[in-house]
Amino acid sequence: MSVPFCNDQSRDRLLVAAVEVFAERGFRDATVRDICAKAEVNPASVNYYFGGKEKLYAESLSFAFAQADQCYPLGEALNSSLPAAQRLTCFIQVFLHKLLDDTVLGHHGKLIAREITDPTSALDGVMATAIAPQFDMLKEVLPCLMGSSWSEQDIYRCILSILGQCLMYKHSRSVIDRVCPEVIASAEEINRTAEHIAKFSLAALNRFKQGAIKSDADEPGGL
Numbered sequence: 001m002s003v004p005f006c007n008d009q010s011r012d013r014l015l016v017a018a019v020e021v022f023a024e025r026g027f028r029d030a031t032v033r034d035i036c037a038k039a040e041v042n043p044a045s046v047n048y049y050f051g052g053k054e055k056l057y058a059e060s061l062s063f064a065f066a067q068a069d070q071c072y073p074l075g076e077a078l079n080s081s082l083p084a085a086q087r088l089t090c091f092i093q094v095f096l097h098k099l100l101d102d103t104v105l106g107h108h109g110k111l112i113a114r115e116i117t118d119p120t121s122a123l124d125g126v127m128a129t130a131i132a133p134q135f136d137m138l139k140e141v142l143p144c145l146m147g148s149s150w151s152e153q154d155i156y157r158c159i160l161s162i163l164g165q166c167l168m169y170k171h172s173r174s175v176i177d178r179v180c181p182e183v184i185a186s187a188e189e190i191n192r193t194a195e196h197i198a199k200f201s202l203a204a205l206n207r208f209k210q211g212a213i214k215s216d217a218d219e220p221g222g223l
Helices: 008-029 032-039 044-050 053-071 084-100 106-117 122-146 152-171 173-179 187-209
Strands: none
Touching (some): 008 032, 008 044, 008 053, 008 106, 032 044, 044 053, 053 106, 053 122, 084 152, 106 122, 152 173, 152 187
């Protein structure tokens, strides 16, 4: 089958439509026909630009991550000349705002959350460019706050504890909206919540630094 010429705007429309359809239906239930109908392009355009549904999905996932990072750049969190506590606080603020953005990034966030909870092979493609760099940055920052004597596993546990506090507001949104919606009701309140998470985390990391918290291996009967 000959593929009609499509301009770059058609490719862009395909990506935007794919993010929305994949976010709503998931990779398995979304169809190329539905995506192309939303993008108002010929169904042959998917093979022409992306080489099929799987590659379109991988590209749309990368696009969603890139758009989210563009809207909410890490900025000061990446500046190694700043104090570690300031870098961590900045990261938490940016991450929480990104998670809770239901306006511009509504479908982007939904697609990313769907992929993380029900991963496809496409997740491996965005690990190196979108996810791993954030872990690497936190692995650089946390030892400055908790001391350098901790194992890599302990550092990862602390990273996951910090991320978990933020993700709670995303994945338990329906509960929060019914119990205490005011804590994330506006950009200002999200900032206050981010500051709380940062203070909570910094207090715990300081306890690690003081040696008040031991790893499992240091406890009696530990491994």
